Amino acid sequence: MRYEGNIFRPPSEAYSLIVQATIGCAHNDCTFCSMFKDKKFRIRKLEEVLEDLATARRAYKRIDRIFLADGDALVLKEDDLRTILVKIRELFPECERVGIYGSPQDVLRKGVESLARLKDEGLGIVYIGAESGSDTVLTAIKKGATAAQITEAIQIIESAGIAASVTFISGLAGADGWEDHATKTGELITAASPSFVGLLTLMVEPMAPIYQEIQDGRFKLLSPLGVVDETLCLLENIHVEKSCVFRSNHASNYLSLRGTLPSDKMRMITELKAVQGRRDLLKNEYFRAL
Ligand code: SF4
16 A cells, blocks of 8 residues: 555544545645645545555455545545545445545535435545534634535535534634634534534644644633533534434543434533533543544
8 A cells, every 4th residue: 555644534434444545635724733734735646546445455355444535535526536436346345334534615516416426336424624613713713614614515415325424623712712612513513413523622733823823822722621611512502303423532532422412412411510620530631642
């Protein structure tokens, strides 16, 4: 297998074969993100991707899941993605799921019919970094999409029969805007109703532009106990009817939460209330990681 630069994948793709269909991120502008700041975005040649798949087939007896990297491989033309998906089915009949990162704009450009065709060829899950439901936050972090566009993108993915796994970030509004961030994020999740929600907690590396904002005092980090209050407010504002797996059990989180909404909502709220004001019950800063 040939890999270029650092490889990132969603936590649930830990055991997947990772194949780079693109290098870097086409947007690459989010202020909190340092993942692809050292890569210039490009689409890999289709032959190279197909060669990597053939190499993997020779190397591995069984592949259950495949993840198409990097940052937003859904930017690829539908025809190219279909060629890759067809090759995956041909080479890996045992593969149960193909996943991909996509930006809201990629999804909106493709639309439901195109995604439904990709689903028919084996695309099973699209990961979207929504980060927040607040337009104030989305503008500040240069997400390049509004809450309305993100909501529509998630609805399109789910309408195409593909699972949408959507990531949000605690603490992204800092100490001053957490209530707006939490409330609007809960409202977005309610309106969009994705199959999966992942909640990370902001951790900043020096390569991320927001790092300088923190150094200059322009961005005030939310405290760990503030993150608990924010997460509580977020959960209280989620009112989904369709089942949604909610995970806040990433290495960056101060408290691990996991449940299926709406049935586990009250249990998770109780867990959060039990640690409000109790820094000693939260993860030590030293053990957090991205
Ligand atoms: S958060 Fe996602 S969309 Fe934004 S720069 Fe990073 S990889 Fe690209």
